[in-house]
Amino acid sequence: MENQDTLRRLKTVEGHLRGVIRMVEGDAYCIDVIRQIQAIEAALNKVSSQILENHLNSCVTTAIQGNNKAERERVLKEITEVFEMSTKV
Amino acid sequence: MENQDTLRRLKTVEGHLRGVIRMVEGDAYCIDVIRQIQAIEAALNKVSSQILENHLNSCVTTAIQGNNKAERERVLKEITEVFEMSTKV
Amino acid sequence: MENQDTLRRLKTVEGHLRGVIRMVEGDAYCIDVIRQIQAIEAALNKVSSQILENHLNSCVTTAIQGNNKAERERVLKEITEVFEMSTKV
Amino acid sequence: MENQDTLRRLKTVEGHLRGVIRMVEGDAYCIDVIRQIQAIEAALNKVSSQILENHLNSCVTTAIQGNNKAERERVLKEITEVFEMSTKV
Structure with a gap:
Protein backbone atom coordinates (compact mmCIF):
# COMPACT_ATOMS: atom_id res chain seq x y z
CA MET A 1 0.00 0.00 0.00
CA GLU A 2 1.41 3.45 -0.92
CA ASN A 3 0.47 4.42 2.52
CA GLN A 4 2.06 7.79 3.26
CA GLU A 14 -9.13 12.05 12.67
CA GLY A 15 -8.62 15.77 13.31
CA HIS A 16 -11.92 16.54 11.59
CA LEU A 17 -13.69 13.94 13.74
CA ARG A 18 -12.20 15.44 16.94
CA GLY A 19 -13.57 18.79 15.79
CA VAL A 20 -17.03 17.23 15.45
CA ILE A 21 -16.75 15.76 18.96
CA ARG A 22 -15.93 19.24 20.29
CA MET A 23 -18.92 20.64 18.38
CA VAL A 24 -21.23 18.14 20.08
CA GLU A 25 -19.65 18.85 23.49
CA GLY A 26 -20.27 22.54 22.84
CA ASP A 27 -23.92 21.95 21.90
CA ALA A 28 -23.46 22.99 18.28
CA TYR A 29 -26.48 23.20 15.97
CA CYS A 30 -27.56 19.67 14.95
CA ILE A 31 -27.61 20.34 11.22
CA ASP A 32 -24.07 21.75 11.33
CA VAL A 33 -22.92 18.55 13.07
CA ILE A 34 -24.63 16.35 10.46
CA ARG A 35 -23.00 18.35 7.65
CA GLN A 36 -19.57 17.88 9.19
CA ILE A 37 -20.19 14.13 9.59
CA GLN A 38 -21.15 14.00 5.91
CA ALA A 39 -17.93 15.81 4.99
CA ILE A 40 -15.99 13.20 6.96
CA GLU A 41 -17.75 10.42 5.08
CA ALA A 42 -16.90 12.03 1.74
CA ALA A 43 -13.24 12.18 2.82
CA LEU A 44 -13.33 8.51 3.89
CA ASN A 45 -14.82 7.55 0.53
CA LYS A 46 -11.90 9.29 -1.15
CA VAL A 47 -9.43 7.34 1.02
CA SER A 48 -11.13 4.04 0.19
CA SER A 49 -10.98 4.79 -3.54
CA GLN A 50 -7.29 5.58 -3.25
CA VAL A 60 -4.78 -7.74 -7.86
CA THR A 61 -2.53 -7.42 -10.88
CA THR A 62 0.00 -9.85 -9.38
CA ALA A 63 -2.69 -12.38 -8.51
CA ILE A 64 -4.34 -12.24 -11.91
CA GLN A 65 -1.04 -12.63 -13.70
CA GLY A 66 -0.17 -15.56 -11.45
CA ASN A 67 -0.99 -19.23 -11.82
CA ASN A 68 -3.07 -19.68 -8.69
CA LYS A 69 -6.69 -19.87 -9.83
CA ALA A 70 -8.11 -19.83 -6.30
CA GLU A 71 -6.09 -16.71 -5.51
CA ARG A 72 -7.29 -14.98 -8.70
CA GLU A 73 -10.88 -15.75 -7.80
CA ARG A 74 -10.38 -14.57 -4.23
CA VAL A 75 -9.01 -11.13 -5.16
CA LEU A 76 -11.76 -10.55 -7.71
CA LYS A 77 -14.48 -11.63 -5.29
CA GLU A 78 -13.16 -9.13 -2.74
CA ILE A 79 -13.42 -6.29 -5.26
CA THR A 80 -17.07 -7.13 -5.91
CA GLU A 81 -17.72 -7.33 -2.16
CA VAL A 82 -16.27 -3.91 -1.32
CA PHE A 83 -18.06 -2.43 -4.34
CA GLU A 84 -21.36 -3.87 -3.15
CA MET A 85 -20.77 -2.62 0.40
CA SER A 86 -19.85 0.83 -0.94
CA THR A 87 -23.39 1.15 -2.29
CA LYS A 88 -24.73 0.51 1.22
CA VAL A 89 -22.73 2.92 3.37
CA MET B 1 -21.71 -10.03 -20.08
CA GLU B 2 -23.72 -12.95 -18.68
CA ASN B 3 -26.68 -10.88 -19.48
CA GLN B 4 -29.77 -13.05 -19.17
CA GLU B 14 -38.63 -1.41 -14.91
CA GLY B 15 -41.88 -2.97 -13.66
CA HIS B 16 -41.18 -1.64 -10.18
CA LEU B 17 -40.54 1.84 -11.56
CA ARG B 18 -43.82 1.78 -13.52
CA GLY B 19 -45.54 0.87 -10.26
CA VAL B 20 -43.99 3.93 -8.63
CA ILE B 21 -45.17 6.14 -11.51
CA ARG B 22 -48.70 4.82 -10.99
CA MET B 23 -48.38 5.52 -7.26
CA VAL B 24 -47.49 9.15 -7.99
CA GLU B 25 -50.32 9.44 -10.55
CA GLY B 26 -52.67 8.07 -7.88
CA ASP B 27 -51.44 10.60 -5.28
CA ALA B 28 -49.89 7.97 -3.04
CA TYR B 29 -48.42 8.98 0.30
CA CYS B 30 -45.04 10.68 -0.25
CA ILE B 31 -43.11 8.52 2.21
CA ASP B 32 -44.38 5.34 0.56
CA VAL B 33 -43.16 6.63 -2.80
CA ILE B 34 -39.73 7.48 -1.37
CA ARG B 35 -39.47 4.00 0.16
CA GLN B 36 -40.27 2.37 -3.18
CA ILE B 37 -37.68 4.54 -4.93
CA GLN B 38 -35.13 3.43 -2.32
CA ALA B 39 -36.06 -0.21 -2.98
CA ILE B 40 -35.46 0.38 -6.70
CA GLU B 41 -32.05 1.86 -5.93
CA ALA B 42 -31.13 -1.16 -3.79
CA ALA B 43 -32.12 -3.43 -6.71
CA LEU B 44 -30.04 -1.34 -9.14
CA ASN B 45 -27.04 -1.57 -6.81
CA LYS B 46 -27.40 -5.34 -6.89
CA VAL B 47 -27.46 -5.31 -10.71
CA SER B 48 -24.35 -3.12 -10.84
CA SER B 49 -22.48 -5.47 -8.49
CA GLN B 50 -23.44 -8.43 -10.65
CA VAL B 60 -10.48 -7.35 -16.62
CA THR B 61 -8.84 -10.76 -16.25
CA THR B 62 -8.10 -10.91 -19.99
CA ALA B 63 -6.63 -7.41 -20.02
CA ILE B 64 -4.44 -7.97 -16.97
CA GLN B 65 -3.11 -11.24 -18.35
CA GLY B 66 -2.43 -9.57 -21.69
CA ASN B 67 0.63 -7.67 -22.84
CA ASN B 68 -0.99 -4.30 -23.44
CA LYS B 69 0.07 -2.09 -20.53
CA ALA B 70 -2.20 0.81 -21.54
CA GLU B 71 -5.17 -1.56 -21.70
CA ARG B 72 -4.34 -2.99 -18.26
CA GLU B 73 -4.17 0.50 -16.80
CA ARG B 74 -7.42 1.49 -18.49
CA VAL B 75 -9.49 -1.40 -17.11
CA LEU B 76 -8.12 -0.88 -13.58
CA LYS B 77 -8.76 2.86 -13.70
CA GLU B 78 -12.38 2.17 -14.69
CA ILE B 79 -12.87 -0.07 -11.65
CA THR B 80 -11.65 2.69 -9.33
CA GLU B 81 -13.91 5.19 -11.10
CA VAL B 82 -17.11 3.16 -10.75
CA PHE B 83 -16.18 2.37 -7.14
CA GLU B 84 -15.72 6.05 -6.39
CA MET B 85 -19.00 6.94 -8.08
CA SER B 86 -20.79 4.17 -6.16
CA THR B 87 -19.98 6.01 -2.94
CA LYS B 88 -21.73 9.09 -4.33
CA VAL B 89 -25.05 7.71 -5.58
CA MET C 1 -47.70 15.94 -3.77
CA GLU C 2 -46.76 18.52 -6.43
CA ASN C 3 -46.55 15.62 -8.70
CA GLN C 4 -46.37 16.94 -12.24
CA GLU C 14 -38.06 5.14 -17.12
CA GLY C 15 -36.79 6.11 -20.59
CA HIS C 16 -33.22 6.05 -19.30
CA LEU C 17 -33.76 2.59 -17.80
CA ARG C 18 -35.19 1.29 -21.09
CA GLY C 19 -32.05 2.59 -22.76
CA VAL C 20 -29.94 0.62 -20.29
CA ILE C 21 -31.96 -2.54 -21.01
CA ARG C 22 -31.28 -2.05 -24.73
CA MET C 23 -27.58 -1.57 -23.96
CA VAL C 24 -27.49 -4.92 -22.12
CA GLU C 25 -29.45 -6.61 -24.94
CA GLY C 26 -26.88 -5.20 -27.38
CA ASP C 27 -23.95 -6.48 -25.30
CA ALA C 28 -22.69 -3.04 -24.39
CA TYR C 29 -19.45 -2.64 -22.46
CA CYS C 30 -20.04 -3.53 -18.77
CA ILE C 31 -18.54 -0.35 -17.35
CA ASP C 32 -20.72 1.82 -19.61
CA VAL C 33 -23.79 -0.03 -18.31
CA ILE C 34 -22.72 0.46 -14.68
CA ARG C 35 -22.17 4.19 -15.31
CA GLN C 36 -25.66 4.55 -16.78
CA ILE C 37 -27.17 2.69 -13.81
CA GLN C 38 -25.32 5.09 -11.51
CA ALA C 39 -26.73 8.04 -13.47
CA ILE C 40 -30.23 6.60 -13.00
CA GLU C 41 -29.62 6.30 -9.26
CA ALA C 42 -28.47 9.93 -9.08
CA ALA C 43 -31.68 10.96 -10.87
CA LEU C 44 -33.79 8.86 -8.48
CA ASN C 45 -32.06 10.49 -5.50
CA LYS C 46 -33.02 13.87 -6.91
CA VAL C 47 -36.66 12.74 -7.24
CA SER C 48 -36.69 11.47 -3.65
CA SER C 49 -35.31 14.76 -2.34
CA GLN C 50 -37.97 16.67 -4.26
CA VAL C 60 -45.34 17.26 7.98
CA THR C 61 -46.08 20.93 8.61
CA THR C 62 -49.80 20.21 9.00
CA ALA C 63 -49.17 17.32 11.39
CA ILE C 64 -46.73 19.25 13.56
CA GLN C 65 -49.05 22.24 13.79
CA GLY C 66 -51.94 19.91 14.69
CA ASN C 67 -53.01 18.60 18.08
CA ASN C 68 -52.51 14.91 17.45
CA LYS C 69 -49.31 13.95 19.28
CA ALA C 70 -49.23 10.40 17.86
CA GLU C 71 -49.52 11.81 14.35
CA ARG C 72 -46.73 14.32 14.98
CA GLU C 73 -44.48 11.54 16.23
CA ARG C 74 -45.35 9.32 13.29
CA VAL C 75 -44.46 11.86 10.59
CA LEU C 76 -41.17 12.72 12.29
CA LYS C 77 -40.25 9.07 12.73
CA GLU C 78 -40.84 8.51 9.01
CA ILE C 79 -38.42 11.31 8.13
CA THR C 80 -35.69 9.72 10.24
CA GLU C 81 -36.42 6.34 8.66
CA VAL C 82 -36.11 7.51 5.05
CA PHE C 83 -33.00 9.49 5.98
CA GLU C 84 -31.42 6.40 7.52
CA MET C 85 -32.35 4.29 4.51
CA SER C 86 -30.93 6.94 2.16
CA THR C 87 -27.51 6.34 3.69
CA LYS C 88 -27.81 2.66 2.79
CA VAL C 89 -28.86 2.74 -0.87
CA MET D 1 -29.16 17.75 21.34
CA GLU D 2 -29.37 14.67 23.60
CA ASN D 3 -25.70 14.50 23.21
CA GLN D 4 -24.38 12.00 25.74
CA GLU D 14 -12.66 7.88 16.91
CA GLY D 15 -11.20 4.72 18.51
CA HIS D 16 -12.16 2.73 15.43
CA LEU D 17 -10.50 5.29 13.16
CA ARG D 18 -7.28 5.18 15.25
CA GLY D 19 -7.34 1.40 14.79
CA VAL D 20 -7.54 1.89 11.01
CA ILE D 21 -4.60 4.31 11.12
CA ARG D 22 -2.56 1.66 12.99
CA MET D 23 -3.60 -0.92 10.38
CA VAL D 24 -2.27 1.30 7.59
CA GLU D 25 0.93 2.01 9.56
CA GLY D 26 1.34 -1.77 9.96
CA ASP D 27 0.83 -2.39 6.23
CA ALA D 28 -2.44 -4.26 6.68
CA TYR D 29 -4.13 -5.87 3.69
CA CYS D 30 -5.84 -3.16 1.58
CA ILE D 31 -9.24 -4.84 1.45
CA ASP D 32 -9.31 -5.21 5.25
CA VAL D 33 -8.63 -1.49 5.58
CA ILE D 34 -11.41 -0.61 3.12
CA ARG D 35 -13.84 -2.83 5.03
CA GLN D 36 -13.01 -1.11 8.32
CA ILE D 37 -13.47 2.31 6.70
CA GLN D 38 -16.88 1.15 5.45
CA ALA D 39 -17.76 0.02 8.99
CA ILE D 40 -16.83 3.50 10.26
CA GLU D 41 -19.06 5.08 7.64
CA ALA D 42 -21.98 2.85 8.67
CA ALA D 43 -21.44 3.95 12.29
CA LEU D 44 -21.33 7.62 11.25
CA ASN D 45 -24.57 7.20 9.31
CA LYS D 46 -26.16 5.85 12.47
CA VAL D 47 -24.94 8.89 14.45
CA SER D 48 -26.31 11.28 11.81
CA SER D 49 -29.71 9.58 11.91
CA GLN D 50 -29.79 9.86 15.67
CA VAL D 60 -37.88 21.53 13.97
CA THR D 61 -41.05 20.94 16.00
CA THR D 62 -40.58 24.24 17.84
CA ALA D 63 -39.99 26.15 14.61
CA ILE D 64 -42.97 24.66 12.81
CA GLN D 65 -45.28 25.34 15.72
CA GLY D 66 -43.98 28.91 15.92
CA ASN D 67 -45.12 32.01 14.05
CA ASN D 68 -41.93 32.77 12.17
CA LYS D 69 -42.54 31.71 8.57
CA ALA D 70 -38.93 32.32 7.49
CA GLU D 71 -37.70 30.18 10.37
CA ARG D 72 -40.14 27.36 9.46
CA GLU D 73 -38.93 27.43 5.88
CA ARG D 74 -35.32 27.45 6.96
CA VAL D 75 -35.53 24.36 9.17
CA LEU D 76 -37.43 22.40 6.51
CA LYS D 77 -34.98 23.40 3.79
CA GLU D 78 -32.11 22.14 5.95
CA ILE D 79 -33.78 18.73 6.31
CA THR D 80 -34.07 18.39 2.55
CA GLU D 81 -30.45 19.48 2.14
CA VAL D 82 -29.00 16.93 4.56
CA PHE D 83 -31.24 14.24 3.03
CA GLU D 84 -29.97 15.09 -0.44
CA MET D 85 -26.36 15.08 0.75
CA SER D 86 -26.90 11.72 2.50
CA THR D 87 -27.59 10.17 -0.89
CA LYS D 88 -24.21 11.42 -2.09
CA VAL D 89 -21.84 10.29 0.66
Whole structure:
Protein backbone atom coordinates (compact mmCIF):
# COMPACT_ATOMS: atom_id res chain seq x y z
CA MET A 1 0.00 0.00 0.00
CA GLU A 2 1.41 3.45 -0.92
CA ASN A 3 0.47 4.42 2.52
CA GLN A 4 2.06 7.79 3.26
CA ASP A 5 -0.66 9.73 1.47
CA THR A 6 -3.36 7.41 2.85
CA LEU A 7 -2.02 7.91 6.38
CA ARG A 8 -1.95 11.66 5.96
CA ARG A 9 -5.55 11.67 4.77
CA LEU A 10 -6.71 9.42 7.61
CA LYS A 11 -5.01 11.66 10.18
CA THR A 12 -6.76 14.67 8.66
CA VAL A 13 -10.06 12.81 9.04
CA GLU A 14 -9.13 12.05 12.67
CA GLY A 15 -8.62 15.77 13.31
CA HIS A 16 -11.92 16.54 11.59
CA LEU A 17 -13.69 13.94 13.74
CA ARG A 18 -12.20 15.44 16.94
CA GLY A 19 -13.57 18.79 15.79
CA VAL A 20 -17.03 17.23 15.45
CA ILE A 21 -16.75 15.76 18.96
CA ARG A 22 -15.93 19.24 20.29
CA MET A 23 -18.92 20.64 18.38
CA VAL A 24 -21.23 18.14 20.08
CA GLU A 25 -19.65 18.85 23.49
CA GLY A 26 -20.27 22.54 22.84
CA ASP A 27 -23.92 21.95 21.90
CA ALA A 28 -23.46 22.99 18.28
CA TYR A 29 -26.48 23.20 15.97
CA CYS A 30 -27.56 19.67 14.95
CA ILE A 31 -27.61 20.34 11.22
CA ASP A 32 -24.07 21.75 11.33
CA VAL A 33 -22.92 18.55 13.07
CA ILE A 34 -24.63 16.35 10.46
CA ARG A 35 -23.00 18.35 7.65
CA GLN A 36 -19.57 17.88 9.19
CA ILE A 37 -20.19 14.13 9.59
CA GLN A 38 -21.15 14.00 5.91
CA ALA A 39 -17.93 15.81 4.99
CA ILE A 40 -15.99 13.20 6.96
CA GLU A 41 -17.75 10.42 5.08
CA ALA A 42 -16.90 12.03 1.74
CA ALA A 43 -13.24 12.18 2.82
CA LEU A 44 -13.33 8.51 3.89
CA ASN A 45 -14.82 7.55 0.53
CA LYS A 46 -11.90 9.29 -1.15
CA VAL A 47 -9.43 7.34 1.02
CA SER A 48 -11.13 4.04 0.19
CA SER A 49 -10.98 4.79 -3.54
CA GLN A 50 -7.29 5.58 -3.25
CA ILE A 51 -6.57 2.37 -1.34
CA LEU A 52 -8.55 0.36 -3.89
CA GLU A 53 -6.61 1.95 -6.75
CA ASN A 54 -3.29 0.96 -5.15
CA HIS A 55 -4.61 -2.52 -4.44
CA LEU A 56 -5.72 -3.04 -8.05
CA ASN A 57 -2.31 -1.97 -9.34
CA SER A 58 -0.39 -4.23 -6.96
CA CYS A 59 -1.97 -7.31 -5.33
CA VAL A 60 -4.78 -7.74 -7.86
CA THR A 61 -2.53 -7.42 -10.88
CA THR A 62 0.00 -9.85 -9.38
CA ALA A 63 -2.69 -12.38 -8.51
CA ILE A 64 -4.34 -12.24 -11.91
CA GLN A 65 -1.04 -12.63 -13.70
CA GLY A 66 -0.17 -15.56 -11.45
CA ASN A 67 -0.99 -19.23 -11.82
CA ASN A 68 -3.07 -19.68 -8.69
CA LYS A 69 -6.69 -19.87 -9.83
CA ALA A 70 -8.11 -19.83 -6.30
CA GLU A 71 -6.09 -16.71 -5.51
CA ARG A 72 -7.29 -14.98 -8.70
CA GLU A 73 -10.88 -15.75 -7.80
CA ARG A 74 -10.38 -14.57 -4.23
CA VAL A 75 -9.01 -11.13 -5.16
CA LEU A 76 -11.76 -10.55 -7.71
CA LYS A 77 -14.48 -11.63 -5.29
CA GLU A 78 -13.16 -9.13 -2.74
CA ILE A 79 -13.42 -6.29 -5.26
CA THR A 80 -17.07 -7.13 -5.91
CA GLU A 81 -17.72 -7.33 -2.16
CA VAL A 82 -16.27 -3.91 -1.32
CA PHE A 83 -18.06 -2.43 -4.34
CA GLU A 84 -21.36 -3.87 -3.15
CA MET A 85 -20.77 -2.62 0.40
CA SER A 86 -19.85 0.83 -0.94
CA THR A 87 -23.39 1.15 -2.29
CA LYS A 88 -24.73 0.51 1.22
CA VAL A 89 -22.73 2.92 3.37
CA MET B 1 -21.71 -10.03 -20.08
CA GLU B 2 -23.72 -12.95 -18.68
CA ASN B 3 -26.68 -10.88 -19.48
CA GLN B 4 -29.77 -13.05 -19.17
CA ASP B 5 -29.96 -12.69 -15.41
CA THR B 6 -28.97 -9.01 -15.62
CA LEU B 7 -31.71 -8.40 -18.19
CA ARG B 8 -34.28 -10.17 -16.06
CA ARG B 9 -33.35 -8.05 -13.05
CA LEU B 10 -33.45 -4.80 -15.03
CA LYS B 11 -36.89 -5.66 -16.41
CA THR B 12 -38.10 -6.33 -12.87
CA VAL B 13 -36.78 -2.88 -11.91
CA GLU B 14 -38.63 -1.41 -14.91
CA GLY B 15 -41.88 -2.97 -13.66
CA HIS B 16 -41.18 -1.64 -10.18
CA LEU B 17 -40.54 1.84 -11.56
CA ARG B 18 -43.82 1.78 -13.52
CA GLY B 19 -45.54 0.87 -10.26
CA VAL B 20 -43.99 3.93 -8.63
CA ILE B 21 -45.17 6.14 -11.51
CA ARG B 22 -48.70 4.82 -10.99
CA MET B 23 -48.38 5.52 -7.26
CA VAL B 24 -47.49 9.15 -7.99
CA GLU B 25 -50.32 9.44 -10.55
CA GLY B 26 -52.67 8.07 -7.88
CA ASP B 27 -51.44 10.60 -5.28
CA ALA B 28 -49.89 7.97 -3.04
CA TYR B 29 -48.42 8.98 0.30
CA CYS B 30 -45.04 10.68 -0.25
CA ILE B 31 -43.11 8.52 2.21
CA ASP B 32 -44.38 5.34 0.56
CA VAL B 33 -43.16 6.63 -2.80
CA ILE B 34 -39.73 7.48 -1.37
CA ARG B 35 -39.47 4.00 0.16
CA GLN B 36 -40.27 2.37 -3.18
CA ILE B 37 -37.68 4.54 -4.93
CA GLN B 38 -35.13 3.43 -2.32
CA ALA B 39 -36.06 -0.21 -2.98
CA ILE B 40 -35.46 0.38 -6.70
CA GLU B 41 -32.05 1.86 -5.93
CA ALA B 42 -31.13 -1.16 -3.79
CA ALA B 43 -32.12 -3.43 -6.71
CA LEU B 44 -30.04 -1.34 -9.14
CA ASN B 45 -27.04 -1.57 -6.81
CA LYS B 46 -27.40 -5.34 -6.89
CA VAL B 47 -27.46 -5.31 -10.71
CA SER B 48 -24.35 -3.12 -10.84
CA SER B 49 -22.48 -5.47 -8.49
CA GLN B 50 -23.44 -8.43 -10.65
CA ILE B 51 -22.29 -6.69 -13.83
CA LEU B 52 -19.02 -5.71 -12.16
CA GLU B 53 -18.43 -9.28 -11.03
CA ASN B 54 -18.88 -10.59 -14.58
CA HIS B 55 -16.66 -7.82 -15.92
CA LEU B 56 -13.85 -8.64 -13.47
CA ASN B 57 -13.98 -12.31 -14.43
CA SER B 58 -13.92 -11.62 -18.16
CA CYS B 59 -12.58 -8.36 -19.62
CA VAL B 60 -10.48 -7.35 -16.62
CA THR B 61 -8.84 -10.76 -16.25
CA THR B 62 -8.10 -10.91 -19.99
CA ALA B 63 -6.63 -7.41 -20.02
CA ILE B 64 -4.44 -7.97 -16.97
CA GLN B 65 -3.11 -11.24 -18.35
CA GLY B 66 -2.43 -9.57 -21.69
CA ASN B 67 0.63 -7.67 -22.84
CA ASN B 68 -0.99 -4.30 -23.44
CA LYS B 69 0.07 -2.09 -20.53
CA ALA B 70 -2.20 0.81 -21.54
CA GLU B 71 -5.17 -1.56 -21.70
CA ARG B 72 -4.34 -2.99 -18.26
CA GLU B 73 -4.17 0.50 -16.80
CA ARG B 74 -7.42 1.49 -18.49
CA VAL B 75 -9.49 -1.40 -17.11
CA LEU B 76 -8.12 -0.88 -13.58
CA LYS B 77 -8.76 2.86 -13.70
CA GLU B 78 -12.38 2.17 -14.69
CA ILE B 79 -12.87 -0.07 -11.65
CA THR B 80 -11.65 2.69 -9.33
CA GLU B 81 -13.91 5.19 -11.10
CA VAL B 82 -17.11 3.16 -10.75
CA PHE B 83 -16.18 2.37 -7.14
CA GLU B 84 -15.72 6.05 -6.39
CA MET B 85 -19.00 6.94 -8.08
CA SER B 86 -20.79 4.17 -6.16
CA THR B 87 -19.98 6.01 -2.94
CA LYS B 88 -21.73 9.09 -4.33
CA VAL B 89 -25.05 7.71 -5.58
CA MET C 1 -47.70 15.94 -3.77
CA GLU C 2 -46.76 18.52 -6.43
CA ASN C 3 -46.55 15.62 -8.70
CA GLN C 4 -46.37 16.94 -12.24
CA ASP C 5 -42.65 17.61 -12.05
CA THR C 6 -42.07 14.40 -10.09
CA LEU C 7 -43.96 12.41 -12.73
CA ARG C 8 -42.01 14.02 -15.52
CA ARG C 9 -38.73 13.14 -13.82
CA LEU C 10 -39.79 9.54 -13.14
CA LYS C 11 -40.82 9.08 -16.77
CA THR C 12 -37.44 10.40 -17.86
CA VAL C 13 -35.83 7.81 -15.56
CA GLU C 14 -38.06 5.14 -17.12
CA GLY C 15 -36.79 6.11 -20.59
CA HIS C 16 -33.22 6.05 -19.30
CA LEU C 17 -33.76 2.59 -17.80
CA ARG C 18 -35.19 1.29 -21.09
CA GLY C 19 -32.05 2.59 -22.76
CA VAL C 20 -29.94 0.62 -20.29
CA ILE C 21 -31.96 -2.54 -21.01
CA ARG C 22 -31.28 -2.05 -24.73
CA MET C 23 -27.58 -1.57 -23.96
CA VAL C 24 -27.49 -4.92 -22.12
CA GLU C 25 -29.45 -6.61 -24.94
CA GLY C 26 -26.88 -5.20 -27.38
CA ASP C 27 -23.95 -6.48 -25.30
CA ALA C 28 -22.69 -3.04 -24.39
CA TYR C 29 -19.45 -2.64 -22.46
CA CYS C 30 -20.04 -3.53 -18.77
CA ILE C 31 -18.54 -0.35 -17.35
CA ASP C 32 -20.72 1.82 -19.61
CA VAL C 33 -23.79 -0.03 -18.31
CA ILE C 34 -22.72 0.46 -14.68
CA ARG C 35 -22.17 4.19 -15.31
CA GLN C 36 -25.66 4.55 -16.78
CA ILE C 37 -27.17 2.69 -13.81
CA GLN C 38 -25.32 5.09 -11.51
CA ALA C 39 -26.73 8.04 -13.47
CA ILE C 40 -30.23 6.60 -13.00
CA GLU C 41 -29.62 6.30 -9.26
CA ALA C 42 -28.47 9.93 -9.08
CA ALA C 43 -31.68 10.96 -10.87
CA LEU C 44 -33.79 8.86 -8.48
CA ASN C 45 -32.06 10.49 -5.50
CA LYS C 46 -33.02 13.87 -6.91
CA VAL C 47 -36.66 12.74 -7.24
CA SER C 48 -36.69 11.47 -3.65
CA SER C 49 -35.31 14.76 -2.34
CA GLN C 50 -37.97 16.67 -4.26
CA ILE C 51 -40.76 14.45 -2.91
CA LEU C 52 -39.40 14.84 0.61
CA GLU C 53 -39.29 18.62 0.25
CA ASN C 54 -42.95 18.71 -0.81
CA HIS C 55 -43.87 16.33 1.99
CA LEU C 56 -42.15 18.48 4.63
CA ASN C 57 -43.96 21.58 3.41
CA SER C 58 -47.37 19.91 3.37
CA CYS C 59 -48.15 16.81 5.48
CA VAL C 60 -45.34 17.26 7.98
CA THR C 61 -46.08 20.93 8.61
CA THR C 62 -49.80 20.21 9.00
CA ALA C 63 -49.17 17.32 11.39
CA ILE C 64 -46.73 19.25 13.56
CA GLN C 65 -49.05 22.24 13.79
CA GLY C 66 -51.94 19.91 14.69
CA ASN C 67 -53.01 18.60 18.08
CA ASN C 68 -52.51 14.91 17.45
CA LYS C 69 -49.31 13.95 19.28
CA ALA C 70 -49.23 10.40 17.86
CA GLU C 71 -49.52 11.81 14.35
CA ARG C 72 -46.73 14.32 14.98
CA GLU C 73 -44.48 11.54 16.23
CA ARG C 74 -45.35 9.32 13.29
CA VAL C 75 -44.46 11.86 10.59
CA LEU C 76 -41.17 12.72 12.29
CA LYS C 77 -40.25 9.07 12.73
CA GLU C 78 -40.84 8.51 9.01
CA ILE C 79 -38.42 11.31 8.13
CA THR C 80 -35.69 9.72 10.24
CA GLU C 81 -36.42 6.34 8.66
CA VAL C 82 -36.11 7.51 5.05
CA PHE C 83 -33.00 9.49 5.98
CA GLU C 84 -31.42 6.40 7.52
CA MET C 85 -32.35 4.29 4.51
CA SER C 86 -30.93 6.94 2.16
CA THR C 87 -27.51 6.34 3.69
CA LYS C 88 -27.81 2.66 2.79
CA VAL C 89 -28.86 2.74 -0.87
CA MET D 1 -29.16 17.75 21.34
CA GLU D 2 -29.37 14.67 23.60
CA ASN D 3 -25.70 14.50 23.21
CA GLN D 4 -24.38 12.00 25.74
CA ASP D 5 -25.20 9.00 23.54
CA THR D 6 -24.07 10.86 20.41
CA LEU D 7 -20.77 11.74 22.09
CA ARG D 8 -20.24 8.17 23.19
CA ARG D 9 -20.83 6.91 19.65
CA LEU D 10 -18.51 9.49 18.12
CA LYS D 11 -15.75 8.59 20.57
CA THR D 12 -16.20 4.93 19.63
CA VAL D 13 -15.81 5.94 15.98
CA GLU D 14 -12.66 7.88 16.91
CA GLY D 15 -11.20 4.72 18.51
CA HIS D 16 -12.16 2.73 15.43
CA LEU D 17 -10.50 5.29 13.16
CA ARG D 18 -7.28 5.18 15.25
CA GLY D 19 -7.34 1.40 14.79
CA VAL D 20 -7.54 1.89 11.01
CA ILE D 21 -4.60 4.31 11.12
CA ARG D 22 -2.56 1.66 12.99
CA MET D 23 -3.60 -0.92 10.38
CA VAL D 24 -2.27 1.30 7.59
CA GLU D 25 0.93 2.01 9.56
CA GLY D 26 1.34 -1.77 9.96
CA ASP D 27 0.83 -2.39 6.23
CA ALA D 28 -2.44 -4.26 6.68
CA TYR D 29 -4.13 -5.87 3.69
CA CYS D 30 -5.84 -3.16 1.58
CA ILE D 31 -9.24 -4.84 1.45
CA ASP D 32 -9.31 -5.21 5.25
CA VAL D 33 -8.63 -1.49 5.58
CA ILE D 34 -11.41 -0.61 3.12
CA ARG D 35 -13.84 -2.83 5.03
CA GLN D 36 -13.01 -1.11 8.32
CA ILE D 37 -13.47 2.31 6.70
CA GLN D 38 -16.88 1.15 5.45
CA ALA D 39 -17.76 0.02 8.99
CA ILE D 40 -16.83 3.50 10.26
CA GLU D 41 -19.06 5.08 7.64
CA ALA D 42 -21.98 2.85 8.67
CA ALA D 43 -21.44 3.95 12.29
CA LEU D 44 -21.33 7.62 11.25
CA ASN D 45 -24.57 7.20 9.31
CA LYS D 46 -26.16 5.85 12.47
CA VAL D 47 -24.94 8.89 14.45
CA SER D 48 -26.31 11.28 11.81
CA SER D 49 -29.71 9.58 11.91
CA GLN D 50 -29.79 9.86 15.67
CA ILE D 51 -28.87 13.55 15.60
CA LEU D 52 -31.52 14.18 12.94
CA GLU D 53 -34.14 12.41 15.04
CA ASN D 54 -33.36 14.59 18.06
CA HIS D 55 -33.35 17.69 15.88
CA LEU D 56 -36.78 16.89 14.39
CA ASN D 57 -38.24 16.39 17.85
CA SER D 58 -36.80 19.62 19.22
CA CYS D 59 -35.78 22.53 16.97
CA VAL D 60 -37.88 21.53 13.97
CA THR D 61 -41.05 20.94 16.00
CA THR D 62 -40.58 24.24 17.84
CA ALA D 63 -39.99 26.15 14.61
CA ILE D 64 -42.97 24.66 12.81
CA GLN D 65 -45.28 25.34 15.72
CA GLY D 66 -43.98 28.91 15.92
CA ASN D 67 -45.12 32.01 14.05
CA ASN D 68 -41.93 32.77 12.17
CA LYS D 69 -42.54 31.71 8.57
CA ALA D 70 -38.93 32.32 7.49
CA GLU D 71 -37.70 30.18 10.37
CA ARG D 72 -40.14 27.36 9.46
CA GLU D 73 -38.93 27.43 5.88
CA ARG D 74 -35.32 27.45 6.96
CA VAL D 75 -35.53 24.36 9.17
CA LEU D 76 -37.43 22.40 6.51
CA LYS D 77 -34.98 23.40 3.79
CA GLU D 78 -32.11 22.14 5.95
CA ILE D 79 -33.78 18.73 6.31
CA THR D 80 -34.07 18.39 2.55
CA GLU D 81 -30.45 19.48 2.14
CA VAL D 82 -29.00 16.93 4.56
CA PHE D 83 -31.24 14.24 3.03
CA GLU D 84 -29.97 15.09 -0.44
CA MET D 85 -26.36 15.08 0.75
CA SER D 86 -26.90 11.72 2.50
CA THR D 87 -27.59 10.17 -0.89
CA LYS D 88 -24.21 11.42 -2.09
CA VAL D 89 -21.84 10.29 0.66
